[in-house]
Amino acid sequence: MFKLAMNLLVRKCQSSKFAQVNTGYGVVRAIHSKKYLLSLILVLAQPLLTSCSLFDQSVSGSSFDSHLIEQTHSVVALSFEAKGQAGLDRLKQDRTQEFCSTQRGFKGSTSATNALDPQSSQNNSIGQLTEQLRLENLAMIQQPKDGNYLGDFKRGELIAQDGRGKTWTDPQGSVNGGNCYNCHRLSKNEISYGSLGPSLYQYGKLRGITSLDVYLTKVKEGASDPLIQYTWGVLMNSKAYDLCTVMPRFGVTSSASAHEQNSPILTQEQIKDLMSLLLDPRSPVND
Amino acid sequence: MLCILGIYALTGSAQTPQPKDTTDAALAQYRQMLQEANPADLYVAKGQALWAQARGPKAQSLRTCDLGLGPGVVKGAWVRLPRYFSDTGRVQDLESRLITCMHDIQGFDEQELIDLDFSKGERLTIAQLAAYVSSESEGMPFNVPQTNPVEREMYAIGQELFYMRAGTHDFSCASCHTQDGRRIRLQDLPNLSTPAGAGFAFGTWPAYRISTGSIWSMQQRLADCFRQQRFPKPKFASPATIALSVYLGVNASGQVAQAPGLKR
Numbered sequence: 001m002f003k004l005a006m007n008l009l010v011r012k013c014q015s016s017k018f019a020q021v022n023t024g025y026g027v028v029r030a031i032h033s034k035k036y037l038l039s040l041i042l043v044l045a046q047p048l049l050t051s052c053s054l055f056d057q058s059v060s061g062s063s064f065d066s067h068l069i070e071q072t073h074s075v076v077a078l079s080f081e082a083k084g085q086a087g088l089d090r091l092k093q094d095r096t097q098e099f100c101s102t103q104r105g106f107k108g109s110t111s112a113t114n115a116l117d118p119q120s121s122q123n124n125s126i127g128q129l130t131e132q133l134r135l136e137n138l139a140m141i142q143q144p145k146d147g148n149y150l151g152d153f154k155r156g157e158l159i160a161q162d163g164r165g166k167t168w169t170d171p172q173g174s175v176n177g178g179n180c181y182n183c184h185r186l187s188k189n190e191i192s193y194g195s196l197g198p199s200l201y202q203y204g205k206l207r208g209i210t211s212l213d214v215y216l217t218k219v220k221e222g223a224s225d226p227l228i229q230y231t232w233g234v235l236m237n238s239k240a241y242d243l244c245t246v247m248p249r250f251g252v253t254s255s256a257s258a259h260e261q262n263s264p265i266l267t268q269e270q271i272k273d274l275m276s277l278l279l280d281p282r283s284p285v286n287d
Numbered sequence: 288m289l290c291i292l293g294i295y296a297l298t299g300s301a302q303t304p305q306p307k308d309t310t311d312a313a314l315a316q317y318r319q320m321l322q323e324a325n326p327a328d329l330y331v332a333k334g335q336a337l338w339a340q341a342r343g344p345k346a347q348s349l350r351t352c353d354l355g356l357g358p359g360v361v362k363g364a365w366v367r368l369p370r371y372f373s374d375t376g377r378v379q380d381l382e383s384r385l386i387t388c389m390h391d392i393q394g395f396d397e398q399e400l401i402d403l404d405f406s407k408g409e410r411l412t413i414a415q416l417a418a419y420v421s422s423e424s425e426g427m428p429f430n431v432p433q434t435n436p437v438e439r440e441m442y443a444i445g446q447e448l449f450y451m452r453a454g455t456h457d458f459s460c461a462s463c464h465t466q467d468g469r470r471i472r473l474q475d476l477p478n479l480s481t482p483a484g485a486g487f488a489f490g491t492w493p494a495y496r497i498s499t500g501s502i503w504s505m506q507q508r509l510a511d512c513f514r515q516q517r518f519p520k521p522k523f524a525s526p527a528t529i530a531l532s533v534y535l536g537v538n539a540s541g542q543v544a545q546a547p548g549l550k551r
């Protein structure tokens with residue numbers, strides 16, 4: 001719905017790139033008519049969104065077309081089946097997912113330091129929308145109930161290595177991994193690491209945790225320490241810092257599906273262990 | 288796993304971390320060694336025999352099957368797929384077209400073929416046929432047609448699907464496949480938005496997968512991508528997987544077909 005609103009806008013600016021033809025997948029078009037109405041309301045509520053040139057700048061390589069979006073929805077509706085724990089409700093996008101589907105540059109941060117900066121303050125409508133959605137994500141982050149942000153780096157390493165969880169072949173209710181090594185370099189001795197995300201090797205050390213004393217002070221300070229607050233936030237919900245990052249939201253539920261709302265990828269306890277993996281001077285990450 | 292063992296064997300050092308370029312070179316060397324005796328060739332031979340064999344309820348061969356270049360023409364057909372077929376009124380990739388032929392000519396039940404698991408029974412037949420048909424385009428440049436408006440719309444839908452973020456991990460295809468020179472663990476990730484990346488990915492499936500010891504078709508490859516994306520399961524030869532194949536095939540225009548390939 002949200003995407004349709006944006007597309008209606010863009011459509012006013014651009015002539016349709018693709019001829020409207022019957023591909024045989026238009027069967028659920030009627031369902032979307034209500035969405036059009038809602039979309040228009042959304043459009044009226046977002047007067048700043050009406051500049052064509054801004055969209056041209058930010059949406060690269062593709063001509064957005066509401067008919068095309070409908071066709072795509074129809075194709076999706078015809079093409080997937082629920083299997084194992086992966087239900088069809090996973091295809092329902094939340095606002096962040098819808099918006100980020102239209103942002104087609106690569107959104108992986110090239111360095112962890114850059115990700116520390118607040119969202120680039122583009123003085124345009126896309127920038128405002130990005131900021132609005134980012135704040136929505138920020139509001140989703142929960143702080144640990146006991147005020148303790150740290151766990152055990154040894155358990156953290158196991159979670160970072162473990163890539164299981166949430167696929168249709170993973171048993172429902174099984175413990176999920178964090179998949180960290182898929183994208184990040186972490187400890188010095190693990191050479192099988194991916195490069196989609198920045199290196200996190202010496203994450204804590206490079207940010208001033210040079211001794212156990214410093215670390216224990218930060219542990220005591222907890223939420224009031226900016227590094228603790230930031231690291232917890234990124235692990236809980238990366239989208240609160242870099243809206244369209246490829247990093248999953250590990251501690252909140254990103255899916256719009258009802259039955260998964262209380263089942264984030266990782267538990268708070270697991271995220272505490274990852275915090276220690278990144279920050280503890282005794283962790284192999286800070287070796 | 289085999290892959291990682293291979294690196295250790297080649298570098299002679301399982302203890303010391305290797306710089307990235309050394310790792311990449313070792314991986315490339317390992318793949319080249321295996322490529323010289325690709326087990327996929329066995330599936331090509333099997334597929335060729337199955338193509339010519341009278342099979343199915345109607346006891347017919349597939350020698351009259353039209354893959355887009357006319358009845359029975361196999362050479363060069365694969366680099367022009369997916370394409371629009373007027374007899375079925377839709378855009379079909381190789382595998383969905385094989386299903387059409389197996390139904391129309393040999394009398395197999397289409398839905399039964401679609402509902403089977405990958406690599407089992409007649410679905411293994413389809414994978415073997417795909418290995419054979421793709422091998423008959425080896426060395427030819429991709430030229431997936433965009434002449435029909437339906438073909439162009441399927442490309443556009445494929446592109447939408449490629450960038451569609453959803454599920455528990457917010458992943459789209461693009462999350463992993465829109466940058467050059469990136470890896471998941473030690474596995475290279477082709478940039479599927481570029482001709483070279485799309486050519487490498489689309490042009491080397493079907494492939495023999497060392498990790499599973501079996502032949503995998505493009506449909507199976509895409510289904511497993513969606514599994515790892517934490518999406519629900521795409522149906523075999525679904526419009527979504529065909530649209531994505533159009534997107535990849537057209538992006539691969541001019542790139543040379545190398546299927547069947549050899550994969551980790």
